[in-house]
Amino acid sequence: MAAVKDIYQFMDQIAPFATQEDFDNAGFLVGRRDRAVTKILVALDITLEVAREAAQAGAELIVSHHPVIFHPVKSVTDESPVGRVLLALAENQTAAICAHTNLDAAHGGVNGCLARILELSDIGQLCQAGVDEQGRPYGIGRVGTVHRPGLSAEEYAAFVKEKLGSASVRFVDGGKPVGKVAVGGGACGSMMEDALAAGCDTFVTADLKYNNFLDARDLGLNLMDAGHFPTENVVCAPLVRRLAETFPEVTVVLSRVHREIYSAV
Numbered sequence: 001m002a003a004v005k006d007i008y009q010f011m012d013q014i015a016p017f018a019t020q021e022d023f024d025n026a027g028f029l030v031g032r033r034d035r036a037v038t039k040i041l042v043a044l045d046i047t048l049e050v051a052r053e054a055a056q057a058g059a060e061l062i063v064s065h066h067p068v069i070f071h072p073v074k075s076v077t078d079e080s081p082v083g084r085v086l087l088a089l090a091e092n093q094t095a096a097i098c099a100h101t102n103l104d105a106a107h108g109g110v111n112g113c114l115a116r117i118l119e120l121s122d123i124g125q126l127c128q129a130g131v132d133e134q135g136r137p138y139g140i141g142r143v144g145t146v147h148r149p150g151l152s153a154e155e156y157a158a159f160v161k162e163k164l165g166s167a168s169v170r171f172v173d174g175g176k177p178v179g180k181v182a183v184g185g186g187a188c189g190s191m192m193e194d195a196l197a198a199g200c201d202t203f204v205t206a207d208l209k210y211n212n213f214l215d216a217r218d219l220g221l222n223l224m225d226a227g228h229f230p231t232e233n234v235v236c237a238p239l240v241r242r243l244a245e246t247f248p249e250v251t252v253v254l255s256r257v258h259r260e261i262y263s264a265v
Contacts, residue, residue, distance in 0.1 A: 001036050001037075001038070001249065002036070002037045002247045002249060002250050003033070003034050003035060003036055003037060004028070004031055004032065004033050004034070004035050004037055004060070004061055004095045004097070005033040005034060006037075006247070007037060007040065007061060007063065007097060007243070007247070008027075008028050008033070008097055010243070010246055010247075011063065011097055011099050013134075014106060014108065014109075014242065015099050015102040015103040015105075015106035015109055016102060016106070016132045016133065016134075016138075017099070017102050018102075018132070018133070019101075019102045019105055019106070019129070019130065019132055019138050020100060020101045020102040021101040024067070024100050024101045024102075025067045025069055025070050025098075025100070026067055026098050026099055026100040026101065026102050026103075027097070027098065028095075028096075028097050029067060029068055029069050029096045029097070029098055030068060030069075030086065030089045030090070030094070030095055030096035031061070031089070031093070031094065031095025031096060032093075032095065035060055035061075035093070035095055036060065037060045037061045037095075037247075037250055038058070038060065038249075038250060038251065039057060039058055039059040039060060039061075039250065039251040039252075039253070040059055040060075040061045040062070040063055040243055040247075040250055040251070040252045040253070041053060041054040041057060041059040041061070041062045041063075041253055041254075041255055042062075042063050042064070042236050042239050042240050042243070042252065042253070042254050042255065043062060043063075043064050043065075043236065043254070043255035043258045044064060044065045044066060044229060044232055044233045044236055044255075044258060045064060045065070045066045045068075045258060046062055046064045046066075046068040046085060046089070046096055046098070047085065047258060048081070048084050048085050048088060049257045049258065050062065050064075050255050050257060050258050051085055051088035051089050051092070051094060052088060053255060053256065053257045053258075054092070054094050055088070055092035055094060057253065059094065059253070060093070060094065060095060061094065061095045061096070061097065062089075062094060062095070062096050062097075063096075063097050063098075063099070063239065063243065064096065064097075064098050064099075065098070065099060065100060065103060065110070065232055065235060065236070066098065066100060067098040067100050068082070068085060068086070068089070068096050068098055069082070069086070073086070076090075101140070103235060104140050104185060104186065104232075105129060105138040105139050105140050106136075106138055107136055107137075107138070108238070108242075109235060110185040110186070110231075110232050110234070110235040111126075111140065111141055111142045111183060111184065111185050112142060113185075113234040113235045113238055114142070114183045114185045114204075114231055114232075114234050114235075115142040115143075115144050115183050117163055117164065117234050118144075118147075118159075118160065118163055118164075118181070118183065118204065119147035119163070120142070120143075120144025120145060120146065120147070120181055120183070121144055121145045121147070122144055122145045123142050123143070123144040124142065124143050124144070125137060125139045125141065125142060125143070126139065126140065126141025126142055126143050126182050126183075126184065126191065126194055126195065126198055127139045127140055127141055127191065127194050140184060140188065140191070141182060141183065141184040141188060141191055141194065141195075142182070142183050143180065143181065143182045143183075143195070143198050143200055144180070144181055144183075145179070145180060145181075146178050146179055146180070146181050146202070149177070149178070149179045150177045150178070150179070151177065151178045152173070152177060152178070153171055153172070153173035153174065153176075153178065153202070153222040153224075154171070154173065155178075156178040156181075156202060156222070156224070157169045157171040157224050160204055160224055160226050161226065164226050164227070164230035164231065164234070165230055165260075166226045166227045166230040166260075167227060167230075167260055167262060167263055167264040168227070168264035169224055169225065169226045169227075170208065170213075170224070170225040171222065171223060171224040171225070172213040172216050172217045172222070172223050173217070173222060174201065174202075174216055174217060174219065174220045174221040174222040174223065175217075175220055176201040176202075176220060176221075176222060177201070178201060178202045178222060179201055179202075180198075180199055180200045180201055180202070181200060181201075181202045181203070181204060182194070182195035182198060182200040182202070182203045182204070183203075183204045183205070183231075184203070184204070184205040184206075184231075185205070185206070185231040185232040185234070185235075186205070186206055186207065186228050186231060186232050187205070187206055187207035187228065188205040188206070189205060189207065189208045189209065189212045191203075191205070192212065192215065192216060192219070192221060192223065195221065196219060196221055200221070201220075201221065201222055202221070202222040202223075202224070203216070203221055203222070203223050203224065204224045204226055204231070205223075205224070205225065205226075205231065206225055206226060206227050206228040206230075206231045206232075207225070207228050208223065208225040227260065229259075229260045229261065230260065236254055236255075237254055240252050240253065240254050
């Protein structure tokens, strides 16, 4: 029977935790390493609703992208949001493994899934941060050729919204038809220069600021903010499949309660 430590070892193989950014807190964050696992719940975040969903479903483990503990925690009580989540996990004996920037950068991780769902071809790395212990290059972001060259920025933004199910896509038209696209799941606005250096005319990411759009327009870059959740949640369903294939004796399910937090009109 699989245990939490076996799931951790698998996650460490596909997205080595040693490759996470210095600011990150990815890894085995809650639970007992030897606890037997018969069911895994996969979600982008471990919210209180997700923790309760895992308990109700009988899942001994949650595998998430965003760390359930990110900033230092000085107390675990029901008086703070993170405290309530950690209490729910502990009280229901639910373990948590969180693969964050290591899964962003890994082959087949967040950015690879984002590039594929947007139907890019000739996919390559936007930035290479290094090579892992298995000799595989890793880094944040991907670049590729658009599925239908010549689309306007507005047309491509509508395509991105449809493919990702985004509540909205904010964009600025850099004055060029869409041909070569860079993607950065989550908050990758600081990588605009990298997208331009890679010869891209379009960059799809999230959490952009006003000045990002001003700069992109002046630089001639089509810049699109498709939302943090939609640009990263694309990794969850493929992760369910990979875990299920590797651990056939374990039931692996995707969270049904976790979705985009905001609405748009």
